[in-house]
Amino acid sequence: MKRGLAIYAVGVYAFLHLPLLILAIFSVNASRFTAWQGFSLHWYQAMFADRDLLEAAGNSLAIAIVSTVLATIIGTLAAYALWKRSSTMLAGGLYLSLVTPEIVTGVSLLALFQWAFRFLDLRLGMHTVILAHVSFSIAYVVVVVLARLRGFDPTLEEAALDLGATEFAAFRRVTLPFLAPAVAAAAMLAFTISIDDYVITSLVAGVDSQTLPMVFYAMARRGVSPVLNAVSTTVVLLLGALVLLSERLRRT
Amino acid sequence: MGMEVILELRDVSKEFSAHRAVNRVSLSIDRGSFFSLLGPSGCGKTTTLRLIAGFEAPTSGEVWLNGVRIDSLPPYRRNVNTVFQSYALFPHLTVRGNVEFGLRHAAVTNARERVRQVLEQVQLSGKEDRKPSQLSGGERQRVALARALVLAPDVLLLDEPLSALDPQLRKQVRAELKDLQRRTGVTFLFVTHDQEEAMALSDRIAIMNTGAIEQAGTPQELYQQPRSRFVASFLGAMNWVDGIGIRPESALLSRDPPSNGSNGRRGIVAHTTFLGSHQHFAIQLEGGEVFTVQTVAGIAFKPGEAVHVFWEPSDELRLPS
Amino acid sequence: MTRLRTFFLAPSAVLMLITIAAPLAIICVYSVLSRGAYGGVELPWTPENYRRLIDPLFGGIFIRSFALAGIATLLCILLGFPLALFIAQSGTRKNLYLTLVILPFWTSFLIRLYAWMFLLRDTGLINTVLQSLGFIREPLPMLYNNGAVLLGLVYGFLPFAVLPLYATLERLDQNLLDAAADLGARPVSVLIRITLPLCAPGIGAAAILVFVPCLGTYITSDLLGGSKTILIGNLVQNQFTTAREWPFGAAVSIVLMIVAVLLLFAVRRHSEELL
Numbered sequence: 045m046k047r048g049l050a051i052y053a054v055g056v057y058a059f060l061h062l063p064l065l066i067l068a069i070f071s072v073n074a075s076r077f078t079a080w081q082g083f084s085l086h087w088y089q090a091m092f093a094d095r096d097l098l099e100a101a102g103n104s105l106a107i108a109i110v111s112t113v114l115a116t117i118i119g120t121l122a123a124y125a126l127w128k129r130s131s132t133m134l135a136g137g138l139y140l141s142l143v144t145p146e147i148v149t150g151v152s153l154l155a156l157f158q159w160a161f162r163f164l165d166l167r168l169g170m171h172t173v174i175l176a177h178v179s180f181s182i183a184y185v186v187v188v189v190l191a192r193l194r195g196f197d198p199t200l201e202e203a204a205l206d207l208g209a210t211e212f213a214a215f216r217r218v219t220l221p222f223l224a225p226a227v228a229a230a231a232m233l234a235f236t237i238s239i240d241d242y243v244i245t246s247l248v249a250g251v252d253s254q255t256l257p258m259v260f261y262a263m264a265r266r267g268v269s270p271v272l273n274a275v276s277t278t279v280v281l282l283l284g285a286l287v288l289l290s291e292r293l294r295r296t
Numbered sequence: 297m298g299m300e301v302i303l304e305l306r307d308v309s310k311e312f313s314a315h316r317a318v319n320r321v322s323l324s325i326d327r328g329s330f331f332s333l334l335g336p337s338g339c340g341k342t343t344t345l346r347l348i349a350g351f352e353a354p355t356s357g358e359v360w361l362n363g364v365r366i367d368s369l370p371p372y373r374r375n376v377n378t379v380f381q382s383y384a385l386f387p388h389l390t391v392r393g394n395v396e397f398g399l400r401h402a403a404v405t406n407a408r409e410r411v412r413q414v415l416e417q418v419q420l421s422g423k424e425d426r427k428p429s430q431l432s433g434g435e436r437q438r439v440a441l442a443r444a445l446v447l448a449p450d451v452l453l454l455d456e457p458l459s460a461l462d463p464q465l466r467k468q469v470r471a472e473l474k475d476l477q478r479r480t481g482v483t484f485l486f487v488t489h490d491q492e493e494a495m496a497l498s499d500r501i502a503i504m505n506t507g508a509i510e511q512a513g514t515p516q517e518l519y520q521q522p523r524s525r526f527v528a529s530f531l532g533a534m535n536w537v538d539g540i541g542i543r544p545e546s547a548l549l550s551r552d553p554p555s556n557g558s559n560g561r562r563g564i565v566a567h568t569t570f571l572g573s574h575q576h577f578a579i580q581l582e583g584g585e586v587f588t589v590q591t592v593a594g595i596a597f598k599p600g601e602a603v604h605v606f607w608e609p610s611d612e613l614r615l616p617s
Numbered sequence: 618m619t620r621l622r623t624f625f626l627a628p629s630a631v632l633m634l635i636t637i638a639a640p641l642a643i644i645c646v647y648s649v650l651s652r653g654a655y656g657g658v659e660l661p662w663t664p665e666n667y668r669r670l671i672d673p674l675f676g677g678i679f680i681r682s683f684a685l686a687g688i689a690t691l692l693c694i695l696l697g698f699p700l701a702l703f704i705a706q707s708g709t710r711k712n713l714y715l716t717l718v719i720l721p722f723w724t725s726f727l728i729r730l731y732a733w734m735f736l737l738r739d740t741g742l743i744n745t746v747l748q749s750l751g752f753i754r755e756p757l758p759m760l761y762n763n764g765a766v767l768l769g770l771v772y773g774f775l776p777f778a779v780l781p782l783y784a785t786l787e788r789l790d791q792n793l794l795d796a797a798a799d800l801g802a803r804p805v806s807v808l809i810r811i812t813l814p815l816c817a818p819g820i821g822a823a824a825i826l827v828f829v830p831c832l833g834t835y836i837t838s839d840l841l842g843g844s845k846t847i848l849i850g851n852l853v854q855n856q857f858t859t860a861r862e863w864p865f866g867a868a869v870s871i872v873l874m875i876v877a878v879l880l881l882f883a884v885r886r887h888s889e890e891l892l
Contacts (some may be wrong), residue, residue: 045805045808046706047700047784049699049701049703049706052699052700052703053699053700053703053704053714056643056700056775057717057718059719059772059800060673060717060721060772060775061717061721062727063722063729063732063735063736063772064724064728064732065734066719066732066735066736066742067728067731070735070742077740078740078741078742080744081773095803108845117628118628118629118632119629121625121626121628121629122629122630122668123624123628124625124628125623125625126626128622129622129863133630133631134629135632137630137633137638139636139881139885140632140637140641140878141633143829143878143881144637144641144874144877145829145830145833145850145873146830146833146835147833147835147849147850147853147854147870148644148833148853148870148873148874148877150854151641151854151857151866151870152640152641152643152870154642154857155640155643155647155863155867156636156639156640157634157641158657168752171728171736175636176636178632178636179632179637182629182632183635186629211621212621215621228695233723236723236724239725239726240725240726240727242727242836243630243835243836243850247854247857247858257725257727259842260727260728260731261727262736264727264731264839264840265839268731268734268738268741269737272731275730276725276728277733279724279725280725280728282722282723283725284720284724287719287720287723287724288720289715291712291716291719295712
């Protein structure tokens with residue numbers, strides 16, 4: 045049975061990875077058609093020449109960085125507080141966040157913003173996107189950090205208190221260093237989620253702030269294009285590296 | 297119960313990447329006997345058990361069961377069954393479900409009857425429909441026993457089955473185990489680190505140390521004629537004086553020097569320990585060693601008193617270290 | 618102690634309140650209001666939106682969504698369990714195999730769907746290869762139908778199933794499997810009689826984890842299904858953008874939420890606490 049499972053596993057891994065590998069191969073195909081016509085990087089050049097694409101990528105990066113920092117901080121603190129004493133309300137809210145289908149999160153946030161804008165003189169834009177991203181990333185951060193906390197010996201903090209540290213100092217000097225790899229891993233996770241989000245972002249972004257997924261999506265709906273292949277490969281490589289790093293950190 | 301060998305290990309070794317867990321072990325176990333593998337943790341006894349059960353394959357050597365070589369067979373093809381240390385009861389099955397589990401593969405016609413019989417033997421009749429989580433520790437152990445015994449194995453392997461029980465329960469269960477083995481006549485191979493257990497239960501014992509068998513024999517042989525210091529010290533307390541070993545219970549105390557031909561030493565009583573049915577006296581000898589003497593209750597020597605410790609020459613154990 | 622804890626909890630609590638509780642409350646309210654003249658909502662209160670859900674026009678959408686989500690979930694479990702088993706039994710290489718599953722999962726769902734667009738379209742790789750090898754003369758219409766959506770869902774969510782299945786298998790006591798073998802069960806028998814029953818709660822949890830997002834999927838059907846495959850997710854998106862029927866869209870969202878929450882409760886009792 046073991047050999048059968050191994051063969052099966054190879055099949056499944058091929059299924060999971062081949063499509064992306066094929067995209068990567070064709071991103072360096074000189075021809076825009078499926079027939080192979082030699083190696084070429086000019087689709088990548090076209091990618092870097094597309095102003096809309098670059099601007100959207102810049103927006104995505106900015107949004108991701110800001111929302112990641114915020115979500116990581118808020119989420120880590122929340123995880124620590126939950127670990128100290130559980131709170132069914134907060135845990136329930138986080139579960140809700142994880143389980144709510146993206147489309148519902150998106151339209152509900154849109155409804156919230158439009159309602160709020162009756163009283164505030166604001167419109168949809170980067171700030172609403174960032175708020176949305178922070179909101180849905182927190183749950184993931186909490187899950188990762190809490191998992192690590194479960195393996196932490198609470199008597200270490202007690203020892204710190206016994207030796208004269210305040211609660212916050214104990215957290216900062218004893219617990220946080222232990223948590224550091226998990227926090228970093230959670231941050232990278234939040235980053236990849238933010239960069240990739242389409243559904244929620246497209247609903248709350250407004251007209252001025254296009255993100256990379258939004259531009260990508262618009263192009264993809266019109267049909268397949270070799271520039272998209274290049275974009276895909278680039279993004280997958282970058283995010284893949286980030287995910288690998290995050291996994292390495294999470295396992296230390 | 298004739299003197300027929302049912303299980304034999306011939307020069308069996310097991311190497312893991314870093315070290316040799318089992319080192320050229322040879323054993324032969326008689327049908328219907330209660331045999332123990334005794335030794336400190338890490339001595340290789342559990343690995344030896346797993347080699348017999350089939351969860352590990354020997355690096356070299358042969359395992360013979362009932363005249364058939366089994367060391368290349370998987371566990372489900374060997375007619376040995378194991379009582380695991382943690383009992384390993386299937387949580388989603390009832391007591392009955394657990395006990396009849398192996399019968400499904402054994403193609404027996406009277407499964408129900410056999411299950412009923414074995415549950416009676418371990419005194420669990422009436423609890424067939426309970427789940428393991430609803431049983432006490434002692435009851436769970438009996439389910440594990442029943443589950444293995446119902447398959448009528450050639451040898452029943454028991455991996456430290458008493459270690460999970462509280463001390464009071466342990467003595468009682470120990471007696472029940474011995475009784476069960478006698479009644480069923482199944483060959484028991486018992487692994488433990490508790491020498492008292494091994495000696496109370498076994499017909500024969502093999503003492504293991506760092507992967508090899510130090511000595512094998514009946515409990516009396518091992519206790520009275522140990523062939524090494526390790527065996528002597530492992531089975532009971534020992535005093536070592538000038539290379540000679542004396543058991544605490546073989547030594548006597550008196551205020552006057554012994555008149556007959558006993559050997560002895562002079563010393564001062566360091567402290568006394570009252571243990572209920574007997575006492576221990578720690579005697580600081582002239583040479584500096586501390587010698588423990590075990591006596592019945594009621595002997596009165598006080599710390600600081602000068603005494604003579606003596607023993608029969610025939611009680612001396614001269615052993616290589 | 619509690620002061621520090623309150624201080625730590627405050628930001629997330631406030632955020633949850635504003636971005637999860639309040640929006641859902643607003644959607645709840647909207648679902649019983651009427652459509653506004655210029656989009657948005659206005660009074661009077663009406664249960665009309667929920668009544669419209671029973672309209673046979675939307676019946677097809679709901680049935681198709683549940684069916685696709687159901688089949689996709691089933692496939693993810695069936696395909697994912699053997700892989701999770703393989704990883705759990707792989708000893709020292711576990712982390713490597715796990716990473717190989719996690720990697721595609723976390724790198725852009727959107728791009729992964731696009732990859733299938735690239736492969737399945739009429740002039741895509743699969744059709745080109747099949748045609749050049751002479752197996753077919755006309756390209757097979759593999760894109761823009763229910764089958765493509767199903768493929769996209771399974772491809773997208775398979776890792777989502779493998780990870781919790783692996784977690785459950787990992788926690789299985791090896792002694793139980795040894796005991797079963799000791800009692801005479803062959804490997805396949807051990808799998809059916811011990812492993813599967815003991816993993817049932819984990820399998821249930823994995824199923825919910827896949828089913829709910831599949832039910833509410835939007836981009837999978839939009840990119841791979843074309844105009845023929847409208848699912849609940851597309852319906853909601855449509856109501857809130859082009860159709861400007863917010864109250865109705867809100868009602869559909871609430872139904873979706875109720876299904877998700879009910880399933881969440883069903884699973885919570887059995888699965889290991891994440892939070």
